[in-house]
Amino acid sequence: MVRLPLTVAEVERGQRLGALLRLARGERSMLEVALDARVSPETLRKIETGRVATPAFPTIAAIADVLGLSLDAVWAEINRPELDRGRDAPERLGS
Secondary structure: OOOOOOEHHHHHHHHHHHHHHHHHHOOOOHHHHHHHHOOOHHHHHHHHOOOOOOOOHHHHHHHHHHHOOOHHHHHHHHOOHHHOOOOOOOOEOOO
16 A cells, blocks of 8 residues: 655644643653553654654544543644644645
């Protein structure tokens, strides 16, 4: 399966997701949160740093649950249209 390059908007949403999770994690260690969510610490690190801009839904659901975040709140925060400068542009990164 060929995966299309990410759009600018997708990358920006991934960065917002990572920032939101880092903020919600607070003083808890990345290892503790990752183990509680049953994901690898490396996966959590990649999501928090924006290296994985479109993580799998079950992964985000597990992390959000451990951090006490509702999926509605996560979705609303990362999809704020005023923050998506590339939403209307079909431009893809790496093209």
